[in-house]
């Protein structure tokens with residue numbers, strides 16, 4: 001960064017996601033979720049550095065060169081369902097034309113009839129109505145723009161779908177509809193879905209597992225039914241996120257997230273945490289998928 005400052009946008013992120021599974025990566029805006037997604041796609045800015053491994057099959061996404069990322073990864077191994085699909089679509093071209101161009105770039109379909117059929121098939125798989133294919137993005141509702149972007153992500157038949165805040169700006173009914181559609185692509189069994197979101201209701205509806213990110217670190221990784229169910233999450237930040245929901249206690253977490261460029265030495269959540277003790281001045285180890293010195297112990301384990 002300017003002035004030689006270094007910012008650890010994502011640190012010690014460990015997770016996996018399998019075919020037929022959805023992992024929801026949740027956390028407040030600015031916690032590093034989208035940076036992580038950009039790293040997987042090789043789309044970090046040129047001044048960024050990454051370390052470690054991100055394996056997709058035999059390929060390490062973090063060390064793959066640009067040619068491999070362009071020819072093998074983007075669209076073919078990872079289908080990106082973007083935030084703000086309306087902005088992602090080219091405004092001056094119809095959905096059909098954008099789908100056909102993507103089919104031409106990512107598949108073996110050749111010839112006008114085959115390309116057209118493949119584009120219509122991708123639209124159908126994303127539940128995008130055939131009679132809207134000749135419309136421009138500005139003629140689509142938010143939900144249909146979302147489906148058009150999903151259709152583009154499905155063209156290459158990628159084994160990993162990466163959905164970056166796919167429900168931003170949609171009303172609740174459309175959110176439910178969108179995540180149900182995404183879930184359908186996972187339930188086909190061949191694809192994994194990594195969904196980045198700050199929408200806990202959407203995560204609860206779609207995810208098999210949940211990873212919670214705070215200040216650039218994954219602080220908890222849990223099965224979704226445990227996380228959202230009676231046992232509940234164990235990390236104080238995760239518990240605070242759930243308690244902030246209107247349908248629960250509607251009690252916000254006090255304070256603000258720290259600046260990633262000015263993190264404390266110990267637990268970054270300590271200034272906002274009611275359970276903080278002197279031990280929290282040291283960085284908590286990540287054990288049992290929870291990075292906390294004093295994780296919540298469910299009552300049935302306390303007994």
Ligand code: SF4
Nearest residue numbers: 267270273280292293
């Ligand atoms: S390590 Fe300490 S400050 Fe951090 S979340 Fe756990 S109890 Fe709170």
